[in-house]
Amino acid sequence: MAGETDPVVNPVGRLLSLTAVVLIVAIASELLAVYALDEELAPAVAVRVRAQAGRGLEGVEAIAVGPGGGERAMRRAGGASEWSSGGWVRRIRLEGPASAVGAIESVEVSVGERSWRWAGEALAAWRPRNSVREVLESPPALGTEQALAPQRLVLNWPAWGTPAGGLLLWPLLLATVFFVLSLTARLLWSHPVTRPVLAAAFGLGEPATSREPVRDRPWLAAGLATVCAGLAILEWNEPFYFLQDDNFVQFMPSISLAGRTLLEGRWPSLNPHILLGAPLFDNGNYALTYPPVLASWWLARTVLGNEYWTLDVFCCAHVIAAFFAAYWLARAVGVGPHLSAAAAVSHALSGYVLISGRSWLSVTPAAFYYPLMALATVRFVAGGAGIRWAVSAGCMAGLAFHAGNVQFWLYAVILCGLVLALHFVCGNLEKRSLLLLVPAALLTTGIAAPLLIPQMGVASDLIRKGGTGRGILVGLHALVLPYPVVEARHPNNWGNTHRERMGQYYYCGTFVSAPGLLLVVLAGASLGVLKRPRRFVAANVWLLAGGLALLCALGREGLIWQWMSALPIVGKFREPFKFLLFVTMLIPLSGALGLERVLGGGRRGARTALAAVTALAMLYHCAIARPVLRSYFAKPYPVLGPRAEAFARPVPGEADGFRILTLAEQCDVQRDAPWAWLGGIPTAYGRCALFGYDPLVRQTPEFQQAHAALRTDTVAAARAYGVRWVIVHDPPGVVDLTRQAVLDWVNSPRADVERMSQALRPHVREVARQGRVALWELPGADPAAFVSGQPQLALPVRMHGAGVSVDLSRRTQGGAVVVNVLARAHTRAWAAGRELLVDRDDRGRVRVVVPAGAPTLEVGYLTRWQRDLLLGSLLVLTGLAAAVVLARYPGLTAGGSLP
Numbered sequence: 001m002a003g004e005t006d007p008v009v010n011p012v013g014r015l016l017s018l019t020a021v022v023l024i025v026a027i028a029s030e031l032l033a034v035y036a037l038d039e040e041l042a043p044a045v046a047v048r049v050r051a052q053a054g055r056g057l058e059g060v061e062a063i064a065v066g067p068g069g070g071e072r073a074m075r076r077a078g079g080a081s082e083w084s085s086g087g088w089v090r091r092i093r094l095e096g097p098a099s100a101v102g103a104i105e106s107v108e109v110s111v112g113e114r115s116w117r118w119a120g121e122a123l124a125a126w127r128p129r130n131s132v133r134e135v136l137e138s139p140p141a142l143g144t145e146q147a148l149a150p151q152r153l154v155l156n157w158p159a160w161g162t163p164a165g166g167l168l169l170w171p172l173l174l175a176t177v178f179f180v181l182s183l184t185a186r187l188l189w190s191h192p193v194t195r196p197v198l199a200a201a202f203g204l205g206e207p208a209t210s211r212e213p214v215r216d217r218p219w220l221a222a223g224l225a226t227v228c229a230g231l232a233i234l235e236w237n238e239p240f241y242f243l244q245d246d247n248f249v250q251f252m253p254s255i256s257l258a259g260r261t262l263l264e265g266r267w268p269s270l271n272p273h274i275l276l277g278a279p280l281f282d283n284g285n286y287a288l289t290y291p292p293v294l295a296s297w298w299l300a301r302t303v304l305g306n307e308y309w310t311l312d313v314f315c316c317a318h319v320i321a322a323f324f325a326a327y328w329l330a331r332a333v334g335v336g337p338h339l340s341a342a343a344a345v346s347h348a349l350s351g352y353v354l355i356s357g358r359s360w361l362s363v364t365p366a367a368f369y370y371p372l373m374a375l376a377t378v379r380f381v382a383g384g385a386g387i388r389w390a391v392s393a394g395c396m397a398g399l400a401f402h403a404g405n406v407q408f409w410l411y412a413v414i415l416c417g418l419v420l421a422l423h424f425v426c427g428n429l430e431k432r433s434l435l436l437l438v439p440a441a442l443l444t445t446g447i448a449a450p451l452l453i454p455q456m457g458v459a460s461d462l463i464r465k466g467g468t469g470r471g472i473l474v475g476l477h478a479l480v481l482p483y484p485v486v487e488a489r490h491p492n493n494w495g496n497t498h499r500e501r502m503g504q505y506y507y508c509g510t511f512v513s514a515p516g517l518l519l520v521v522l523a524g525a526s527l528g529v530l531k532r533p534r535r536f537v538a539a540n541v542w543l544l545a546g547g548l549a550l551l552c553a554l555g556r557e558g559l560i561w562q563w564m565s566a567l568p569i570v571g572k573f574r575e576p577f578k579f580l581l582f583v584t585m586l587i588p589l590s591g592a593l594g595l596e597r598v599l600g601g602g603r604r605g606a607r608t609a610l611a612a613v614t615a616l617a618m619l620y621h622c623a624i625a626r627p628v629l630r631s632y633f634a635k636p637y638p639v640l641g642p643r644a645e646a647f648a649r650p651v652p653g654e655a656d657g658f659r660i661l662t663l664a665e666q667c668d669v670q671r672d673a674p675w676a677w678l679g680g681i682p683t684a685y686g687r688c689a690l691f692g693y694d695p696l697v698r699q700t701p702e703f704q705q706a707h708a709a710l711r712t713d714t715v716a717a718a719r720a721y722g723v724r725w726v727i728v729h730d731p732p733g734v735v736d737l738t739r740q741a742v743l744d745w746v747n748s749p750r751a752d753v754e755r756m757s758q759a760l761r762p763h764v765r766e767v768a769r770q771g772r773v774a775l776w777e778l779p780g781a782d783p784a785a786f787v788s789g790q791p792q793l794a795l796p797v798r799m800h801g802a803g804v805s806v807d808l809s810r811r812t813q814g815g816a817v818v819v820n821v822l823a824r825a826h827t828r829a830w831a832a833g834r835e836l837l838v839d840r841d842d843r844g845r846v847r848v849v850v851p852a853g854a855p856t857l858e859v860g861y862l863t864r865w866q867r868d869l870l871l872g873s874l875l876v877l878t879g880l881a882a883a884v885v886l887a888r889y890p891g892l893t894a895g896g897s898l899p
Helices: 012-036 098-102 120-125 169-189 192-201 217-237 243-262 291-302 306-330 337-348 351-357 363-382 385-400 408-424 431-461 472-479 497-506 511-526 532-540 541-555 560-562 575-601 604-622 681-685 701-712 714-720 750-763 866-885
Strands: 045-051 062-064 071-073 082-085 091-096 105-110 114-119 135-136 660-665 723-729 767-770 772-778 785-787 791-793 797-800 803-807 814-822 827-831 832-834 838-840 845-850 856-861
Touching: 012 169, 012 560, 045 062, 045 091, 045 337, 045 497, 062 082, 062 169, 071 701, 091 098, 091 105, 098 105, 098 135, 105 120, 114 120, 169 192, 169 511, 169 701, 192 511, 192 532, 192 575, 217 337, 217 604, 243 291, 291 306, 306 337, 306 351, 306 575, 337 363, 337 408, 337 575, 351 363, 351 497, 351 575, 363 385, 363 408, 363 575, 385 431, 385 866, 408 532, 408 541, 408 575, 431 866, 472 497, 472 575, 472 827, 497 604, 511 541, 511 575, 541 575, 575 604, 701 714, 701 750, 701 814, 714 723, 714 750, 714 838, 723 750, 803 814, 814 827, 814 856, 827 838, 827 845, 832 845, 845 856
Parallel strands: 660 723
Antiparallel strands: 045 082, 045 105, 062 071, 062 091, 091 135, 105 114, 723 772, 767 772, 785 791, 785 814, 797 803, 803 856, 814 845, 827 832, 827 856, 838 845
């Protein structure tokens, strides 16, 4: 090699300088994670206070002060003298009446096995502060007297020996790994034997030409047969394979409700069965604006005769489509048919696509659309993209936005944008060629606008902390090795069935993925080794994109996640392991591309063997890919048996209707849990519960305020929100649901469950019991609809997917009516053929003044879709106009420029 093709390496001194940069960035990332982001890493802090004999601590509260000065009340952990707190804590403050604070005799603070105690004269270290109430505040160096110890900054910094235990421990480890990898890459690039192999693998040698062309059709057919066989194995082992976890308790009930509502001639706008009225169509979570969703429901209902096959039809179709998209992407970047089929099968049947896909509706569409977006990027850079490309790419990306998860879509855009940026820096793109992105972006935004605008409105008010979750470091080896060779747990330790096989969650093949992982790591290490890496970068942009996705999927350990989490929009995202979807596409693609380059123009037998063993490995993977992120151990919505019927209540508006409130701690095993009427199960059976499962709706200000009222004023709030039936662990506590059935879980800590149960107990009567699970009746609940100020004057209602219909035929005079769903920003009401003004009562419920003589009041949820649709149409027309203008320059292509 000569000139730029000669991989001349940098001196070791430069590698040391780059290592120092990595160390500094890692330390900054560690501090950012601690101070601003993932408080789930923080061990709990417990405070125990003892008073003088005969003196009480009534009115004393414990306040946790964070590293940035923010304050939050600590939860009572037991009685009036113990508190606990999650999150990072720098200081602790005790405040209350002077008589109570003055009676404090000792204070004990514990973090895990470490504890500190102050009593007698030592308690003087807790300095009083000037305040309306008496205050004692802990000393600044609460946990240690050592000047450089992290506990001086954060009391509950984890113990030394854990990744977060020492301020320099994890950064030093990362810097060491970086230096070792860079030094290894330098040695390989410098050695005369390994240099040609690396040059070939990374596309720096002369491109090889095949001795005779290979047709695509046989390998497309073989790959398709493998994917279909894998899906058949999945369904044979577990019918309704894709109807698990959230798909079971959230997505399927909502999709079914929407489909049946459309058949009734109504628009599916509001689900009144959960969360005091949850937005349905405009939410975006259920992908109801994505045509294949309702098409799958119709096909399952009319052709297969069972609507519960909806998600299996939907997911299987997208897995097959993902194979074709990944195959043509591999062919576009220069991989032959044999290895393209191997890479595509590895992606389509990867563990993340299957195991997450059976839990979350949006995974399999993302597995299909990201290869398509990547393929559009490849064609843009190759110079074959023109106006037709701009229109087709814009429409495809806009449709992908409706497929159910903005997070996946945005990550795909970021990774494709990175590829374009790398090509631009390497000189493969001219500035003028970027004009083609304008009509594509306008079309994407216009098609997405009817869903994008309402989602932006919801996200702006969302009470949600991002940057949390664990990365895939615990399962990195399981990317390329299957069970039982290796075992791994889920990043968040999820899974309550077949946990020993959870390593398959990461698996994406062995024979193309193992070389791919090796090449991705070497590509990243080579960036700091080669003196003139421009051609290297241009030839390996997809390997570098795979490296970026891998670092993001590592979460905090990969450094990038916490910096992303500090940005707008993406800062509200959680769970870095969602990048695993892109890793399981880019790692096999990288391996196939590297093997194609190394094998050269011949060795067709080796390519065939690699494709065959990859297919066999993926079929074996399908046979054991049975873990579930959360299994409910229930068949799809059977007829209720005696056990469930004992806890089944009618819907509001019927005799003995009203809502159900379930109080329980989270349990790992949940046999028969659906019959506690949480998640979306009430929707599936037409019941109504105060809680439900929709993380976005649950974190809106309206529901958070209602939930806060329930915690602080339990009886009054429960009655106001129509709770007549309470399902509770009696006494509260963890129940082993393998032996004690019918309770689901809620995200409520034990202290909240116990407090609410104790508050309700004097006001309820027990009407049913199964073991420690009791059904209580709470009299005096407000009905589903009533005359304002007169809850005893209940009005008949009907719950449906368009909201709530209130029958006013027995009430001829006009006046204010309260409907027992939350009034949200886009809650709408109609009566007598016109829209009415929606107001909130003191509990945040819908209050509407209806005209006299109106027979029916309709309450639903509908954003200003006319405005959003109009804006989207204008953007689409503008994009098409931009495409027409650019069409005047026939020489304009992605790789060229205006003539």
